[in-house]
Amino acid sequence: MLVIRPAVESDFGAIGRVFHDAVRQIAKRDYTEEQVRAWSPGERDAAHWQRRTAKLEVRVAELESVVAGFIGFSHSGYIDLLFVRPEFVRRGIAKALLLDAERALGQLRVKTAWTEASLTARGFFQAMGYGTMREQSVCRGGVELRNCRMEKTLTQPSRRAEPGDDAST
Numbered sequence: 001m002l003v004i005r006p007a008v009e010s011d012f013g014a015i016g017r018v019f020h021d022a023v024r025q026i027a028k029r030d031y032t033e034e035q036v037r038a039w040s041p042g043e044r045d046a047a048h049w050q051r052r053t054a055k056l057e058v059r060v061a062e063l064e065s066v067v068a069g070f071i072g073f074s075h076s077g078y079i080d081l082l083f084v085r086p087e088f089v090r091r092g093i094a095k096a097l098l099l100d101a102e103r104a105l106g107q108l109r110v111k112t113a114w115t116e117a118s119l120t121a122r123g124f125f126q127a128m129g130y131g132t133m134r135e136q137s138v139c140r141g142g143v144e145l146r147n148c149r150m151e152k153t154l155t156q157p158s159r160r161a162e163p164g165d166d167a168s169t
Helices: 009-025 033-039 046-052 093-107 119-127
Strands: 003-006 057-063 066-073 078-084 112-118 131-140 143-153
Touching: 003 093, 009 033, 009 046, 009 057, 009 066, 009 078, 033 131, 033 143, 057 093, 066 093, 078 093, 093 112, 112 119, 112 131, 119 131, 119 143
Parallel strands: 078 112
Antiparallel strands: 003 057, 057 066, 066 078, 112 143, 131 143
């Protein structure tokens, strides 16, 4: 059974492995070897990931007693990190993590969620209702990587009042 929960200190080593393995094994279909190595030059330790996510809310997806994926997002609506272990892709883990984050953001009354999706993740975010605002480039380790700024409206505009809606008339 898939469990989504807040990350705890002991999860950050696994978070680092999920990130590294996802970049090295999944993203390589959309990026060159040089780009993949610049993006994730090696596994980083738990302390790095605690520092990297210090200003984010981080949640993990646990499946079969393993950290199968994680998401990191800010309370302003920025989905900064969303990665799944290669052996767990296509099992609904990224979707469950993203929906959980969107619910949390909705409770905070955030109107728009946005991300800078990799070329690999672009199709996933499109399927989840995110629209591409623009393509852009970022530099990692002196190497240029393309990604997409994507957004999704989380709250619906309030509907117009209809006759009979106001009980005071």
